[in-house]
Amino acid sequence: MMQDREGYMWFATANGVSRFDGHKFTNYSTKDGLNTNSIICLIEGNKGEIYFGNEKEDFNIFDNGKIEKYSYQTERKLIIIGMLTDGEKLFSYYEK
Numbered sequence: 001m002m003q004d005r006e007g008y009m010w011f012a013t014a015n016g017v018s019r020f021d022g023h024k025f026t027n028y029s030t031k032d033g034l035n036t037n038s039i040i041c042l043i044e045g046n047k048g049e050i051y052f053g054n055e056k057e058d059f060n061i062f063d064n065g066k067i068e069k070y071s072y073q074t075e076r077k078l079i080i081i082g083m084l085t086d087g088e089k090l091f092s093y094y095e096k
Helices: none
Strands: 009-013 016-020 025-028 039-044 050-054 059-063 066-069 080-085 090-094
Touching: 009 039, 016 039, 039 080, 050 080
Parallel strands: none
Antiparallel strands: 009 016, 016 025, 039 050, 050 059, 059 066, 080 090
16 A cells, blocks of 8 residues: 555555545546556556556556556566656566
C-alpha cells in the first residue's frame, strides 16, 4: 500500500487495485484496464502517475484517471516482486 501526493491511499490486492479517498473505496480491475487483477506492487512517479506491477502481465500506469498498459516485455515472463523510482526512471526487480 502507499499514499500518493494527493492523499489517496492505494492498495495492491489479488483482486485488483483499491483507492481510498478517506470516505470511500474505488476499485479497479481488468474491466478498467488492468492487465491482470493480481497486483503485486505499486509506486508513484514524479508527475503523480501511479505504476502497478503485477504477477506476470507486465506493468500498468494510472494517469489522468485512466489505466493503460505501460511496458511490453520481450524476454521470458518473470514474476515482479517490487519497483523503485529515482524520480526520472522506473526500476523493477524480479524473482530470481
